[in-house]
Amino acid sequence: MSSLYGFDWIGTGGFEYQKITKGPYIPITDILEENNLTNVNAISMWLTRKWSADWYPAEEVNHSIIESGHLPIFIIYWFADEISVEYIHKHKGEYFTYLRRIREYLDTVDGKKVIVLNPEYNEHGVEGWTGYNQLLLESKKILDKGDIIIGPCVGDFGDYSRNSDVKNWKKFDPSLNKAIASFDFIAFQEMRSLTKNKPSDIASLPQRIEHFSEYLHSVYNKPVFLAYLALSTWGKDAELIQAEVLQKLSTRQLVLQSKGLMGINFFHLLDVPNHVGYFEEGEKYFGLFHSNFLPKESIAPFKRLQLIPKGKF
Template identity: 60%
Template sequence: MLYLAAIVLLFYSMAAYGFDLIGVGGYEYNSSDGVHSITELIYNEHLNNVNAISMWITRDWDEGWYPSEEVNERIIQKGFTPIFILYWFEDSISKSYIQKNKNAYYDYLHRIRRYLDRVEGKKIVVLNPEFNENRVEGWEGFNDILLESKKILDHGDIAIGPCVGDFGNYGNTEDLNNWQTFDPSIVSSISHFDFIAFQEMRALTRNKRSEIEKLPERIESFGGYLHSKYKKPVFLAYLALSSWGEEGEKLQEEVISRLNERQEIFTQKGIFGINLFNLIDVPFHRGYFNEGERFFGIYYHNLMPKPSVSFFRELRVNK
């Protein structure tokens, strides 16, 4: 809580317009000489603006994925903030599924709480990403689920926020009809949280080129809407922009370059941080975007940089 208060104070008083958090997704990577912490690649590639690492904790999570002592050594002691994205409900989420399985979900949160107690220093927790689907968005009872979740997890130097998905018509820069749908599910609980998060995911396997080109303006509009509506700092918890195909690689470069151009506006709109879904491509990844899922990184699986890296490096972080 103290950490988030410091972020908010810095956000409103800073003279230069940089993000407080610039994160990348990943934990380890493979190279010809073995398995390494992702922080080694960050240092080797001089990604000096990156100060956070994000890790997903799904329903089948095991602490062996990210042992607390390794997180302390590889991330905390290296000066990075860990971001834990808690995704227990996954694509199964619905009102009936939550009601039927909430005790198992709370047990999972207690297990996460015990784990986080062993992780030193400041931590960010992103709660239930993309929960606003399958009619959960209109269910007032989800406020109780969120409040109980925060009660279980809240401790020490930790900032917690729920994460809505940006769905709807990506042909529009603004999409108020869609954005207003999830208000019932968070309206009476959001004041108890430290921030509100959102996500953006695009790939030519699912989206038109024109929809992807509008992404920087869409981020500005949605982030600004969330900040204005809920009076909370806003975190872009994961940005997934696929470089699938020759056109996709150029689009990824173009969009990230335009994020630089709008960064001052983003911070004025209340967005205190941004996190890339993946730093490195994950060739076995599967999901909604089909083949596009394999190319969400700004580095290829062989660790060669994509053209977008040079523009990502230019994003400013508050030191």
């Protein structure tokens, strides 16, 4: 495995709209094709605690996603916001049973698959808990197979007015520094909305992504994956800010590649009107398209995120 990757993966999450609104089913690959999003080569799917195999039928994934040349990315999110050291101790048996169900499901999905493990786990004391290393290794043992590429995912939490935030980034090191050598990559997430963040902190996100990628790559010596980038278009000028962030990222792809970043996955392809979460009203507007399928200003710069292959797994 190469230690440095270019933009081998450019993806988007696309099933959430149908799963949450229960609207008419439209294959995500149709939306990508109709809008000439030929740069997208990966599609992400969330496996939350209530996940069942019929959310993403294997036959559909194999036919609609894999046969069309898209890499399936499964984001495992069992602990979610309830995660804590105490909660893990109390529920890890249920968690491991859930992982075994996922393993059985993945056996029915063809070819190479990517797993992003437990995103945003580094809070409520877990970030400083050395025992999380063992949980990571046991999780990987259950899920691992020759066709699986897997990496843990930290949340970028801290002072968003700073482009480099090493003081906060160091906090999660005890939780994964013993286990990370066994994984294929390390992932992180970035989520911003005017419901919680200043416009200036959102506008400077490309620089923070660059610095965080460099930090993760240099400290853990693994390829780095931006597992989900979420930029809400709720609020004054928010759609323009979303577009400007993507434009800045598109012009700095070679720089980001040099920092160890191997790919970017956008959180939602479509707005999800019923989505709820930390960002309140902003949760409904994370898409690149409005919920009526009309593109936002950000589609043009998103298309300029191009694959720059530099090695492969």
